[in-house]
Amino acid sequence: MKLAPLIRRLRREELPVDTIELARFLIGKSIVRRLPGCRLSGRIVEVEAYPVGDAAGHAFRGRTASNRSLFLGTGYAYVYLSYGSSFMLNVTSEEPGVGAGVLIRSLEPMEGLRSMERRRRTSKLFDLARGPGRLTMAMDIDGHCDGRDLCADTTLWLGSAVRRTGAIGRSVRVGLSKEVKRLRRFYERGSPYVSGPRRLSP
DNA sequence: TATGCGATATTCT
DNA sequence: GAATATCGCATAG
Numbered sequence: 001m002k003l004a005p006l007i008r009r010l011r012r013e014e015l016p017v018d019t020i021e022l023a024r025f026l027i028g029k030s031i032v033r034r035l036p037g038c039r040l041s042g043r044i045v046e047v048e049a050y051p052v053g054d055a056a057g058h059a060f061r062g063r064t065a066s067n068r069s070l071f072l073g074t075g076y077a078y079v080y081l082s083y084g085s086s087f088m089l090n091v092t093s094e095e096p097g098v099g100a101g102v103l104i105r106s107l108e109p110m111e112g113l114r115s116m117e118r119r120r121r122t123s124k125l126f127d128l129a130r131g132p133g134r135l136t137m138a139m140d141i142d143g144h145c146d147g148r149d150l151c152a153d154t155t156l157w158l159g160s161a162v163r164r165t166g167a168i169g170r171s172v173r174v175g176l177s178k179e180v181k182r183l184r185r186f187y188e189r190g191s192p193y194v195s196g197p198r199r200l201s202p
Numbered sequence: 203t204a205t206g207c208g209a210t211a212t213t214c215t
Numbered sequence: 216g217a218a219t220a221t222c223g224c225a226t227a228g
Contacts, residue, residue, distance in 0.1 A: 203227105207225085208224095213218090214216105
């Protein structure tokens with residue numbers, strides 16, 4: 001399956017500036033990663049929004065050296081290390097100077113399956129990029145990607161949808177101790193590539 | 203299928 | 216010193 005011609009790079013003007021709108025918009029879109037000798041891509045099937053004023057968001061206490069990428073504007077990568085072992089990929093939102101973003105939680109793998117399998121040490125298709133820490137490992141995303149412009153970078157960028165997007169579900173977010181009741185997690189209904197407890201993704 | 207726990211590093215208090 | 220937007224394995228039902 002030749003997907004490369006089907007995926008068109010998204011321009012910044014196409015991205016909703018509002019965090020919640022961007023989260024919904026990203027479901028069904030593509031993440032593309034170019035590595036030496038191979039290209040990886042996946043379809044976004046699950047995200048979480050961390051808008052302005054959200055106590056669970058990393059920008060809540062203001063800008064610091066580690067979260068500065070969250071303040072770049074809409075369409076940049078904010079990558080950080082969680083629990084000492086897992087990198088998390090976020091797409092930033094809002095105007096420059098405002099700290100907010102969307103956590104990418106799960107991908108449906110499309111291109112570069114063999115490369116992902118090697119990096120993830122599993123050949124189970126459903127487990128390759130299901131979960132935020134897993135997808136960064138599968139896509140070889142780490143701190144080097146922090147701050148990249150996802151609308152301009154040649155190694156990591158946002159692409160168009162490759163097929164019609166299914167119905168979008170909404171739920172509480174996974175693994176939080178603050179703002180636990182906010183319905184800020186979005187996912188494609190019926191996708192087997194979605195993480196979290198099944199009760200959250202009816 | 204569901205729940206529980208340890209590993210792990212960086213940041214902020 | 217505590218907390219953390221997780222994962223993978225273990226165990227029980």
